[in-house]
Amino acid sequence: MSGPFVIIGGDAAGMSAASKAKRENPELDVRVFEKGEWVSYAACGMPYYVKGDVDRLEDLVAVTPEEFREQRNVDLRTNHEVVEIDPNGRTVTVEADGERFDQAYGSLLIGTGARAIEPPFDGLDLDGVFTLRSMDEADAIEDDVATADPSSAAIVGGGYVGVEMAEALVERGLDVSIFEMLPRTLQPFGEGAARVVEDHLREKGVELHLETAVRGFSGANGRVEAVELEDDAVSADLAIVGVGVAPNVELAEAAGVELGPTGAIATDEYGRTNLEDVYAAGDCAEVTNVVTGEPDHVPLALTANRAGRAVGTTVAGEATPTGGTAGTAIVKAFDLGAARTGVVDEERARNAGFDPVSVTIDAPTRPHYYPGATELTVTLVADRKSERVLGASVVGRDGAKRIDTVATAVDAELTVSELEKLDLAYAPPFSPVWDPILTAAKVLSGKLDE
Amino acid sequence: MSGPFVIIGGDAAGMSAASKAKRENPELDVRVFEKGEWVSYAACGMPYYVKGDVDRLEDLVAVTPEEFREQRNVDLRTNHEVVEIDPNGRTVTVEADGERFDQAYGSLLIGTGARAIEPPFDGLDLDGVFTLRSMDEADAIEDDVATADPSSAAIVGGGYVGVEMAEALVERGLDVSIFEMLPRTLQPFGEGAARVVEDHLREKGVELHLETAVRGFSGANGRVEAVELEDDAVSADLAIVGVGVAPNVELAEAAGVELGPTGAIATDEYGRTNLEDVYAAGDCAEVTNVVTGEPDHVPLALTANRAGRAVGTTVAGEATPTGGTAGTAIVKAFDLGAARTGVVDEERARNAGFDPVSVTIDAPTRPHYYPGATELTVTLVADRKSERVLGASVVGRDGAKRIDTVATAVDAELTVSELEKLDLAYAPPFSPVWDPILTAAKVLSGKLDE
Numbered sequence: 001m002s003g004p005f006v007i008i009g010g011d012a013a014g015m016s017a018a019s020k021a022k023r024e025n026p027e028l029d030v031r032v033f034e035k036g037e038w039v040s041y042a043a044c045g046m047p048y049y050v051k052g053d054v055d056r057l058e059d060l061v062a063v064t065p066e067e068f069r070e071q072r073n074v075d076l077r078t079n080h081e082v083v084e085i086d087p088n089g090r091t092v093t094v095e096a097d098g099e100r101f102d103q104a105y106g107s108l109l110i111g112t113g114a115r116a117i118e119p120p121f122d123g124l125d126l127d128g129v130f131t132l133r134s135m136d137e138a139d140a141i142e143d144d145v146a147t148a149d150p151s152s153a154a155i156v157g158g159g160y161v162g163v164e165m166a167e168a169l170v171e172r173g174l175d176v177s178i179f180e181m182l183p184r185t186l187q188p189f190g191e192g193a194a195r196v197v198e199d200h201l202r203e204k205g206v207e208l209h210l211e212t213a214v215r216g217f218s219g220a221n222g223r224v225e226a227v228e229l230e231d232d233a234v235s236a237d238l239a240i241v242g243v244g245v246a247p248n249v250e251l252a253e254a255a256g257v258e259l260g261p262t263g264a265i266a267t268d269e270y271g272r273t274n275l276e277d278v279y280a281a282g283d284c285a286e287v288t289n290v291v292t293g294e295p296d297h298v299p300l301a302l303t304a305n306r307a308g309r310a311v312g313t314t315v316a317g318e319a320t321p322t323g324g325t326a327g328t329a330i331v332k333a334f335d336l337g338a339a340r341t342g343v344v345d346e347e348r349a350r351n352a353g354f355d356p357v358s359v360t361i362d363a364p365t366r367p368h369y370y371p372g373a374t375e376l377t378v379t380l381v382a383d384r385k386s387e388r389v390l391g392a393s394v395v396g397r398d399g400a401k402r403i404d405t406v407a408t409a410v411d412a413e414l415t416v417s418e419l420e421k422l423d424l425a426y427a428p429p430f431s432p433v434w435d436p437i438l439t440a441a442k443v444l445s446g447k448l449d450e
Numbered sequence: 451m452s453g454p455f456v457i458i459g460g461d462a463a464g465m466s467a468a469s470k471a472k473r474e475n476p477e478l479d480v481r482v483f484e485k486g487e488w489v490s491y492a493a494c495g496m497p498y499y500v501k502g503d504v505d506r507l508e509d510l511v512a513v514t515p516e517e518f519r520e521q522r523n524v525d526l527r528t529n530h531e532v533v534e535i536d537p538n539g540r541t542v543t544v545e546a547d548g549e550r551f552d553q554a555y556g557s558l559l560i561g562t563g564a565r566a567i568e569p570p571f572d573g574l575d576l577d578g579v580f581t582l583r584s585m586d587e588a589d590a591i592e593d594d595v596a597t598a599d600p601s602s603a604a605i606v607g608g609g610y611v612g613v614e615m616a617e618a619l620v621e622r623g624l625d626v627s628i629f630e631m632l633p634r635t636l637q638p639f640g641e642g643a644a645r646v647v648e649d650h651l652r653e654k655g656v657e658l659h660l661e662t663a664v665r666g667f668s669g670a671n672g673r674v675e676a677v678e679l680e681d682d683a684v685s686a687d688l689a690i691v692g693v694g695v696a697p698n699v700e701l702a703e704a705a706g707v708e709l710g711p712t713g714a715i716a717t718d719e720y721g722r723t724n725l726e727d728v729y730a731a732g733d734c735a736e737v738t739n740v741v742t743g744e745p746d747h748v749p750l751a752l753t754a755n756r757a758g759r760a761v762g763t764t765v766a767g768e769a770t771p772t773g774g775t776a777g778t779a780i781v782k783a784f785d786l787g788a789a790r791t792g793v794v795d796e797e798r799a800r801n802a803g804f805d806p807v808s809v810t811i812d813a814p815t816r817p818h819y820y821p822g823a824t825e826l827t828v829t830l831v832a833d834r835k836s837e838r839v840l841g842a843s844v845v846g847r848d849g850a851k852r853i854d855t856v857a858t859a860v861d862a863e864l865t866v867s868e869l870e871k872l873d874l875a876y877a878p879p880f881s882p883v884w885d886p887i888l889t890a891a892k893v894l895s896g897k898l899d900e
Contacts, residue, residue: 012883045819045878059819160877290873301883302876323871330875339875369495369509401881404874405854411872412862421773422861423740424854425780425789426752427610428495431851433462433751 003029003106005315006092008082008251010034011041012301013282013308014111015063018074020312028316030074031103033094035081038135039065044301046138047161050145051168057139085110085255087275107277107315110252110265111308114245114283114299119156121241122216128224129217129239132161141240145172150237153177154227156214158185161242163197163333166206169238170334177207177234179214179227186331190344192360192379193393197333204334209234245299247284260286262297269321271311279315281307281322290324290411291342291390292352298325326391328407330400337400341407342391344381349391355384359444363436365399370428374398378440380406380416387415387448394436405437416445453479453556455765456542458532458701460484461491462751463732463758464561465513468524470762478766480524481553483544485531488585489515494751496588497611500595501618507589535560535705537725557727557765560702560715561758564695564733564749569606571691572666578674579667579689582611591690595622600687603627604677606664608635611692613647613783616656619688620784627657627684629664629677636781640794642810642829643843647783654784659684695749697734710736712747719771721761729765731757731772740774740861741792741840742802748775776841778857780850787850791857792841794831799841805834809894813886815849820878824848828890830856830866837865837898844886855887866895 005021007014010032018030032039038061045060054060068074077096084093091102116131118124128148130141144150153169155162158180166176178185178201184194185201185208198208212229217239219225226233247264249257258274260266265273265280269288273280282304289296307322314320330339343349349356358381366373376396382389392406409419420441426433434442455471457464460482468480482489488511495510504510518524527546534543541552566581568574578598580591594600603619605612608630616626628635628651634644635651635658648658662679667689669675676683697714699707708724710716715723715730719738723730732754739746757772764770780789793799799806808831816823826846832839842856859869870891876883884892 042817042819042878042883044876045817048820048878053821054819300876302873305883306871324873326873328873328875330877330880332877332879337880339880341873341875367492367495369492369504370498371503399851401849401875402851402854404852404872404885404887405858407873407875408855408858408862408864411868412858412864414858414862418861421756422854423752423774423776423778423791423857425778425791425851425857426494426750427780427782428492428498429782430780430787430789433492433755435854437854 003090003104005030005107006103006105007032007109007111008092009111009113009282010039010076010078011111011113011282012304014109015040015068016305016308017109017111017281017312018068019072020309021316022073024313024316024318026073032074032076033080033082034076034078036134037078039068039076039078041135043133046132046135047164047168049138050142050165051171057135060135082251085251087255087278108279109311110257110273110278110280110284111282112248112251112284114247116241117244117246118241119243121214122228123218123224124216126217126219126224127222128237129241131241132165133245144238148237150174152236153238153240154179154234154236155240155242156227157242157244159187159242159244160329160331163331165240165242166201167332167334170204170206174238175205177209177236179209179212181211181213183211186338188327188329188344189338189340189393190379192377193338193340193395196377196395197336197338200334200336245283247297247299249284252280252284260295262286262295264297266295270314270319271307271322279311281311287322288324290326294352296325296327298327300329326407326410328403330403335397336395338393338395339400339403340391340393341403342389342410344379344391344393346381349381354390356381356390357384357444357447359440359447361440361443363439364432365396365436366430367428367432376402376436378436380440380444382416382444382448384448387417389414389416389419399436402435402437416441416448420445453540453554455480455557455559456553456555457482457559457561458542459561459563459732460489460526460528461561461563461732462754464559465490465518466755466758467559467561467731467762468518469522470759471766472523474763474766474768476523482524482526483530483532484526484528486584487528489518489526489528491585493583496582496585497614497618499588500592500615501621507585510585532701535701537705537728558729559761560707560723560728560730560734561732562698562701562734564697566691567694567696568691569693571664572678573668573674574666576667576669576674577672578687579691581691582615583695594688598687600624602686603688603690604629604684604686605690605692606677607691607693609637609692609694610779610781613651613781615690615692616651617782617784620654620656624688625655627659627686629659629662631661631663633661636788638777638779638794639788639790639843640829642827643788643790643845646827646845647786647788650784650786695733697747697749699734702730702734710745712736712745714747716745720764720769721757721772729761731761737772738774740776744802746775746777748777750779776857776860778853780853785847786845788843788845789850789853790841790843791853792839792860794829794841794843796831799831804840806831806840807834807894807897809890809897811890811893813889814882815846815886816880817878817882826852826886828886830890830894832866832894832898834898837867839864839866839869849886852885852887866891866898870895
């Protein structure tokens with residue numbers, strides 16, 4: 001490899017790669033092209049900006065462009081869009097201020113991220129209809145709530161964004177309805193966790209419309225007034241469409257980069273694509289699922305940061321695997337925390353060749369006599385034959401980070417008996433003698449013995 | 451084996467064994483002899499009874515004697531003390547109401563627990579001087595605080611009991627001093643955690659006398675008035691001696707049961723002693739440390755419950771290992787939680803044949819922009835050559851249960867790189883992108899590469 005390390009996209013994967021490459025090899029010429037204004041921002045914090053927990057949008061920026069340039073010596077160009085990759089000529093074509101130029105690369109990282117899926121809905125262009133993916137969108141939603149004074153909101157999609165935005169908008173005083181096509185919210189968390197979250201959302205005044213297909217939005221004077229269903233309409237002064245994200249792969253695909261089975265960019269364990277010296281990392285790329293061993297698309301922050309960091313290290317001279325993913329995720333839903341790891345869905349487990357057995361238990365987070373004990377609902381899934389722990393979800397007012405114990409067990413390929421034998425921390429202010437994770441393992445162990 | 455399953459001691463190990471054996475084999479004749487009144491109580495909850503968080507001492511009882519007898523069909527005899535074991539005749543001699551009788555056994559479990567160490571102090575018999583091991587002692591301390599109205603307390607020993615009782619007695623309005631012979635409190639937590647706890651104890655008004663040897667207590671009219679040091683005396687209206695526990699092994703030793711290197715009863719992986727059909731479990735027995743592979747004495751509740759349960763299963767017919775210990779522990783110190791797992795002390799690591807390398811970091815428990823972020827201090831220790839994770843401690847206002855991630859990693863024998871690659875849960879209300887445990891692993895990984 002000779003020539004600069006060129007990075008397309010200045011968010012989690014791209015900026016992690018840039019920073020790490022410069023730290024490992026200060027002589028390396030690192031150039032980042034970001035088509036927007038914002039770099040290295042915490043997209044996961046945006047709902048809390050709308051909610052009002054975060055004062056300024058700028059607070060979500062971890063490292064500013066100036067800091068990257070001045071302190072980390074990264075040649076970062078914002079408002080520079082890469083419009084073409086030429087793998088034969090080893091160049092990218094960059095567009096900025098209406099002009100184009102070619103930039104040669106020694107190594108190239110594609111970190112183009114993902115975008116909010118826009119379903120073929122009517123009325124997506126009405127005022128008051130938003131997706132939430134970029135900082136500008138977060139800003140626009142906050143501004144709209146503050147200035148247009150909407151009194152009701154329709155959220156399409158009951159995933160992370162839907163649940164987090166429901167909390168944010170209820171906090172802002174809106175009447176909130178969630179519309180979800182599937183029979184439950186938080187699909188990857190399994191039914192046990194979803195039911196607890198749904199009851200809680202209803203307690204908090206959120207109206208849930210499950211198994212409900214949205215056709216679009218209708219309005220007057222260019223502003224949304226209702227969400228249109230198959231044979232009904234529900235009034236809404238504001239609408240958020242949060243039905244998932246799609247990887248931005250068009251630029252890569254046009255250059256001959258191969259996609260994987262998930263539709264994201266296929267990579268090897270070092271984040272390499274099929275093209276020489278071309279890497280992909282973050283929300284546009286696949287990673288290996290540690291449970292199934294198959295390529296997976298997990299557009300989450302830690303995965304992106306980690307893969308970017310690994311590619312940066314590799315390009316700087318020390319080949320470093322990007323690491324796998326257990327698909328661990330956690331979400332706040334008002335007073336609850338819900339978390340998941342590994343493979344929770346039984347059908348998905350069967351598709352990966354496992355014979356899943358699962359239990360769902362309610363267990364206290366502290367001994368009965370200690371003040372403030374709450375219930376944690378734990379779903380634990382294992383393979384019948386190997387007894388390997390495949391995944392789990394937990395949900396409760398306290399202790400959702402206990403999922404990390406199972407995430408560790410999943411990654412270490414522990415069996416249920418091994419999980420049951422772990423020496424987890426006990427004292428009355430923190431846990432019952434048998435931590436809820438151990439209790440779930442005991443119950444699942446019994447079921448496997450049947 | 452024929453004849454009943456006889457259990458000496460009705461606390462965590464004994465009652466877990468009794469319950470589990472009856473559940474697995476309802477035909478089995480299970481007889482428990484407990485020399486005191488109380489069975490199956492949460493000793494770890496006693497400081498919170500003194501503090502006032504727990505209303506009634508009875509609340510600490512998990513299962514009452516009546517429930518054991520009537521619902522679990524366990525022949526439980528309280529106020530029955532086993533005074534001799536005859537392994538040749540396969541009987542124990544029981545004393546109750548001044549009478550003695552012999553009880554034959556098919557299998558025998560020694561679950562005699564541990565007692566508070568009483569150093570050779572002057573004045574241990576003065577009123578107002580207590581140890582805290584039994585329910586009666588907890589009752590006596592609470593009663594003394596309520597009726598004798600002490601205004602100052604001396605706590606001898608800066609371990610779990612000392613720190614928990616300091617909190618309890620400050621809450622009850624006393625001026626509290628802790629006297630510790632060693633240069634720091636919470637010895638098994640390592641220096642990083644101990645310093646944070648000590649600063650916090652001082653903030654809360656607790657006076658710390660480290661590297662201070664106590665000679666005893668002095669008083670007037672039979673009541674304690676001061677703690678006597680080498681060449682000083684500090685006034686105290688109440689004193690708690692919490693300098694550790696010693697396993698109750700005398701009965702076993704007299705019968706020819708072998709002790710291990712820690713002074714507790716030596717057992718194999720099934721909890722068997724050297725005598726045929728004689729088991730030992732709980733605070734009187736050794737277990738295997740999962741890091742060192744050596745026998746260890748860890749008088750903690752989970753270890754006792756788990757070992758008892760395993761012995762009960764084995765005696766009921768299905769041989770079940772008691773499992774090892776990572777020595778995981780957690781303690782509340784006012785607003786802080788401190789936790790530890792594995793081998794943290796470098797000298798102990800070297801004695802076990804490792805070449806320990808460690809780092810101590812401070813990391814936030816949430817992103818900087820999210821309200822309520824606090825610092826967690828993490829010490830992580832690994833072996834230089836194998837890079838295996840040996841142990842950790844964490845301390846902070848929030849998140850001490852994160853120790854469970856390392857407890858799992860220690861048990862699964864993960865390396866630091868493997869720990870660093872774990873997919874732990876991230877969302878702003880719960881964690882920064884890089885969980886403090888991952889940050890510690892990153893820093894330690896860098897140090898190992900040097």
